[in-house]
Amino acid sequence: MPLTEEEWKELTDRARAIRRDIVDVTGWSGGAHIGGALSQTDIMTLLYFKYLNIDPQRPDWEDRDRFILSKGHGGVGYAVVLAHKGYFDPELLRTFNHSGSSFGMHLDGNKVTGVDASTGSLGHGLPMAVGLALGARMQGKSWMTYCIVGDGECNEGSIWEAAMAGAHYKLNNLVAFVDRNHLMIDGPTEEVMALEPLEAKWKAFGWWVTCVEGHDLMALSAAIERAKEHDSGPAMILANTVKGKGVDFMENKAEWHYGGLDSDLIAKAKTSIGGQGS
């Protein structure tokens, strides 16, 4: 079912609260990959609060949908989403990056409840997502696998190895996203290593592809609905996003790929995001 008006309102508030908490955790942590965490937030909010068939009380439930954050540096955003979903006490996030903490910038699935795969090194998540989808189908399971890939991550050869395999095995139980925020560490994607025409590339690799505004929950929801209906192979939702989305002084700035925040910047960032903290 597509997002209702009521759900849209609820999820919009939720995404705003998640963004505020990402700002806080980034402050506590001393530094995190906040730019990409903010760009992926609307996709993740929609997945975790609308689409994923999961139960935080049973994180190892074998029939749950699986999610892999292939762009593992979005870990600070992923951790906040999991805390909002109820996988663990949000207070634990105060230890983010601290010595001995379960939470580092790239989440470890053996340490953080709710994380289906440890990621961090780029180009690993989509291959694992292909394996999960293949494994589900082989065992006659109906659960879905979702995966978010970074746009810069699409420089990695293994992403295209996985793209070939996903199409070859016609994995219609796999829905992936590219968080297309157009920036990587060293600058704009098209300057560092051109990705365009990205839609044509994914299509040429045999995926069903749709392009969508990555901060429009209604548009994202419609795209996911169509992706799930597509039954002859894997689906790719190219989500046009803004790095640092929601925080005016971070938006579209490559230097906010990673950064720390003092109390002044935290206050400014929250003012820009608006809403109330959770």
Added chain:
Amino acid sequence: MSELTEGLRWTVYDANTMTQGEIYGQVLCDLAAQIPTIVGLSADLARSTKIGALAKAFPDRFFNVGIAEQNLFGVAAGMAKSGLIPFVSTFSAFATMRAGEFLRTDICYQRLNCKIIATHGGTSFGPAGTTHHATEDLAITRSMANLVLIVPADGRETANAVKACVHWDGPVYIRIGRGFEPLVYEKDDYGFEIGKAIEMRPGTDITIVAAGVSVYHAVQASDLLAKEDGISCRVLNLHTLKPIDKEAILKAVLETRRLVTFEDHNIIGGVGTAVAEVIAESGKGCAFERVGIPDEYSMIGYPEDIQSHYKIDTDGIMEKVRGVLGRDFEEDEDWEDEV
């Protein structure tokens, strides 16, 4: 996991006519017939690695990802996460170097139940050239935490290792050769156990520690040295490099006080280094030498010629053993004053 294979009845494989790889393929098929969660994956090397036997017997349970080794290990990791037991086969050089970080990050770091059966280890694919030799794989995998590392001596030990790895809950790397390695064992039930070295020959003058194809030559050398020189040469088959059998190594140090290691691998990081670490940390002194590929890229040629060149064949082992026997490793023969 023992209940998974409870009641299995093992056939004795025809190790006289089957290569290590062929035996692996057959054992895997037998295991897969009993354990429905076993799947196989390769990267266009199903035929060469013999995992193709599984593809033939269970076509729905074999996945070829094409020539894409990184994806091979990533997909295997995902399948393990879905509840399956993936067996992954490609050449050792590609498993540990081309896809090394995927093996480390996806499989070892996450401690997934994947079994990597890496073929064409060492210089066994000799004429193919140095790109297809793997003289670094043991050094690389030995430093990957959570990973069990087995180097079977022959086809029978390959069968035992493949059977045993299914019982081990976690990642296992089994390094076999191209498949033309001579037989060492006459029967299957000689007491193979992961992590327990096997004394192939007793001895009191010196100990040879070997793994893989070098075990055959070590046994031959030991027999000839006894006959020709009257040397009592112990042979330890260190088939499991990790977890390493410290007890067997230190027993050999104390009882023979001279050790030589032989391996089809760079002498840095493999069998010799692993043994040296155990000896050094024990505080016990002994005469010691590592023999294998010196720190260089291995020569091109037939495996027997390569082994002869690097003195890891029977003649080379005899020469090296005689050399170490003639070495005076300490003035003071009193063990009691040592650390």
